Amino acid sequence: MASIEITNARKSYGAVDVLHGIDLDIQDGEFIVLVGPSGCGKSTLLRMIAGLEEITSGDIAIGGNVVNDLDPKDRDIAMVFQSYALYPHMTVAQNMGYALTLRKTAREKVSAAIDNVAGILGLNALLQRRPKALSGGQRQRVAMGRAIVRQPQAFLFDEPLSNLDARLREQMRTEIRKLHRRLGATSVYVTHDQIEAMTMADRIVAMYDGIVQQVGTPLEIYDRPANIFVASFIGSPAMNFLSGTCQITAQGCALILDDGTSIPFLAPPNVSNGQKLTLGARPEHIDIVGNGSAPSVPATVDLIEPMGLSTLVHVTLAGKPVKIFTLARPDLAIDSTIEIAFNMDKTHIFDSETELRLPRANEPFAAETA
Amino acid sequence: MSTPGKSRLRKTAYWGTHYLMIAAFVAFALFPLYWLLKVSVTPNDILYTEGVRMWPSRTTWDNYTFVLTQSHFPHYFMNSVIVSGFTALFTCIIAAVTGYAFSRFRFNGKIVIVALMLITQMFPLVMLIAPIFRILAPLGLTDSLTGLIIVYTAFNVPFATFLMQSFFDGIPKDLEEAAMIDGNTRFEAFRRIILPLTLPGIAATLGFVFTAAWSELLFALMLVSSESASTFPVGLLSFVSKFGVDFGQMMAAGVLALIPACAFFLLIQRYLVQGLTAGAVKG
Numbered sequence: 001m002a003s004i005e006i007t008n009a010r011k012s013y014g015a016v017d018v019l020h021g022i023d024l025d026i027q028d029g030e031f032i033v034l035v036g037p038s039g040c041g042k043s044t045l046l047r048m049i050a051g052l053e054e055i056t057s058g059d060i061a062i063g064g065n066v067v068n069d070l071d072p073k074d075r076d077i078a079m080v081f082q083s084y085a086l087y088p089h090m091t092v093a094q095n096m097g098y099a100l101t102l103r104k105t106a107r108e109k110v111s112a113a114i115d116n117v118a119g120i121l122g123l124n125a126l127l128q129r130r131p132k133a134l135s136g137g138q139r140q141r142v143a144m145g146r147a148i149v150r151q152p153q154a155f156l157f158d159e160p161l162s163n164l165d166a167r168l169r170e171q172m173r174t175e176i177r178k179l180h181r182r183l184g185a186t187s188v189y190v191t192h193d194q195i196e197a198m199t200m201a202d203r204i205v206a207m208y209d210g211i212v213q214q215v216g217t218p219l220e221i222y223d224r225p226a227n228i229f230v231a232s233f234i235g236s237p238a239m240n241f242l243s244g245t246c247q248i249t250a251q252g253c254a255l256i257l258d259d260g261t262s263i264p265f266l267a268p269p270n271v272s273n274g275q276k277l278t279l280g281a282r283p284e285h286i287d288i289v290g291n292g293s294a295p296s297v298p299a300t301v302d303l304i305e306p307m308g309l310s311t312l313v314h315v316t317l318a319g320k321p322v323k324i325f326t327l328a329r330p331d332l333a334i335d336s337t338i339e340i341a342f343n344m345d346k347t348h349i350f351d352s353e354t355e356l357r358l359p360r361a362n363e364p365f366a367a368e369t370a
Numbered sequence: 371m372s373t374p375g376k377s378r379l380r381k382t383a384y385w386g387t388h389y390l391m392i393a394a395f396v397a398f399a400l401f402p403l404y405w406l407l408k409v410s411v412t413p414n415d416i417l418y419t420e421g422v423r424m425w426p427s428r429t430t431w432d433n434y435t436f437v438l439t440q441s442h443f444p445h446y447f448m449n450s451v452i453v454s455g456f457t458a459l460f461t462c463i464i465a466a467v468t469g470y471a472f473s474r475f476r477f478n479g480k481i482v483i484v485a486l487m488l489i490t491q492m493f494p495l496v497m498l499i500a501p502i503f504r505i506l507a508p509l510g511l512t513d514s515l516t517g518l519i520i521v522y523t524a525f526n527v528p529f530a531t532f533l534m535q536s537f538f539d540g541i542p543k544d545l546e547e548a549a550m551i552d553g554n555t556r557f558e559a560f561r562r563i564i565l566p567l568t569l570p571g572i573a574a575t576l577g578f579v580f581t582a583a584w585s586e587l588l589f590a591l592m593l594v595s596s597e598s599a600s601t602f603p604v605g606l607l608s609f610v611s612k613f614g615v616d617f618g619q620m621m622a623a624g625v626l627a628l629i630p631a632c633a634f635f636l637l638i639q640r641y642l643v644q645g646l647t648a649g650a651v652k653g
Binding site: 071077079087099103 | 542544545547548549550551552553554555563566567
């Protein structure tokens with residue numbers, strides 16, 4: 001196993017810059033998840049680590065050796081593709097042993113390695129089948145097995161669960177995580193699914209537009225997002241945003257929305273009167289409160305989505321849609337007006353111009369940002 | 371609302387019409403072949419006297435015996451096998467490599483090359499015979515099987531390339547990338563992973579080029595003058611004499627000429643119908 005260091009890595013296709021100088025240190029044995037919307041450059045970065053895309057400038061080192069000019073076959077990494085990329089004309093055993101066979105490993109050793117990994121993944125009964133005779137989940141497992149058999153320096157995963165149905169995806173998520181704990185292999189995992197990122201990562205790398213927006217543990221990223229993009233991308237249902245103008249009075253700070261609604265908030269240091277700010281509140285940090293409880297604001301109920309364990313209430317506040325997550329089962333009428341209150345300790349304040357979060361004065365430490 | 375009985379009737383009528391139309395088409399397409407066979411076994415003396423009949427009152431193998439033992443046909447036949455076989459082989463090798471490049475790589479001038487290859491397909495062959503003759507004559511390639519193989523290969527490569535490209539396009543890039551990560555160079559990945567999966571495509575291309583070369587008449591007639599280098603389509607013309615056409619022998623030769631083409635397709639049909647890439651990716 002090895003560490004991976006990426007230093008100022010850039011990628012351009014002609015005049016189009018896809019990655020704008022990525023710096024990332026991945027520790028030995030770490031499980032890193034690159035997450036971001038389509039086209040953010042996360043897959044390109046992964047393919048650059050694999051050697052399937054050339055690096056325009058910068059360095060990528062695996063285990064301390066710069067691999068910029070090495071062919072994929074000389075980098076000693078394994079990759080699991082979204083499409084699984086199993087060789088259709090080979091059996092499961094041949095697929096899994098292909099890399100070892102190419103390295104001229106003795107036949108007994110190859111079959112011992114295959115048997116061992118097949119045991120771990122529960123593939124023993126399928127070894128003589130061809131990929132077309134397997135279900136989606138089984139193919140996924142074979143693709144994982146093919147990577148594990150080699151005992152590579154690092155594992156690369158390119159959205160490996162995207163083609164599975166929800167239940168299987170959840171199951172495989174757990175399995176991959178357990179497998180990582182068992183093997184302790186350095187892993188880089190690409191996904192656009194923020195739930196996968198949150199549940200699997202040791203550290204998340206949130207990317208947008210070819211730039212690393214934030215690197216941090218899942219909870220760091222959830223609790224202290226660096227900017228509006230990260231705040232909106234991580235978390236489901238997504239964070240609510242309300243933009244307005246900062247008003248500082250003797251009683252404290254308030255955000256004045258377009259229609260004059262005033263939402264009080266705990267002011268981060270250095271905000272000034274009249275500054276354009278965006279308030280971000282996760283759905284679970286907004287409460288439905290009874291009349292007269294201060295400080296609350298009125299909102300109109302649009303829709304109620306009961307999900308069993310919880311309920312998602314869609315309301316309109318100052319013309320903007322706002323979602324409220326509650327474990328209670330509120331008895332609300334559509335189009336009725338209710339009072340809602342923001343949990344001031346948990347809401348975030350962003351500068352509307354830079355879109356950066358303004359950390360509160362009492363925060364333990366600022367999250368690592370790019 | 372329609373009753374179940376009515377809908378079954380409608381279904382039967384639908385499928386009945388369906389099969390009837392297919393049967394009509396097959397009959398239409400195969401009738402000339404049937405006629406070829408019929409005339410080839412009809413004795414010469416009753417060919418014109420019996421009128422139009424679906425099957426002659428007597429049959430004979432004489433035409434076949436004559437064609438095989440007393441005409442130059444076996445020689446023409448061998449020439450055709452050589453020319454078509456090598457043309458198919460060379461075309462496939464070139465088309466596989468070029469098709470792969472077109473499918474997988476982005477390179478300068480790709481569009482120009484594709485356009486040029488398309489343009490070669492636009493001219494009527496008749497226009498090209500004179501210049502090709504002028505090119506081949508000083509090289510000593512007229513009146514030779516080599517010359518024919520070169521010309522056929524050149525003319526078949528563009529179409530075969532596009533055909534092969536579409537087969538490569540159908541094979542996910544991930545497969546060779548996986549192979550390259552597993553330890554193959556790109557060429558090894560092409561040879562060990564992609565080529566085996568393209569066998570149906572190669573078979574189709576081989577079949578297409580083989581039959582095209584097998585039945586080519588124009589160049590074979592114009593570029594070859596000696597009997598020793600003639601191919602069978604030219605040979606068929608030898609049954610046309612000043613005084614008449616020997617239909618029986620000509621048809622017998624025709625039936626014999628069908629055999630290699632049919633055998634070839636029988637050989638490759640396993641690959642033609644095989645969906646070998648099923649299961650490579652999701653689905």
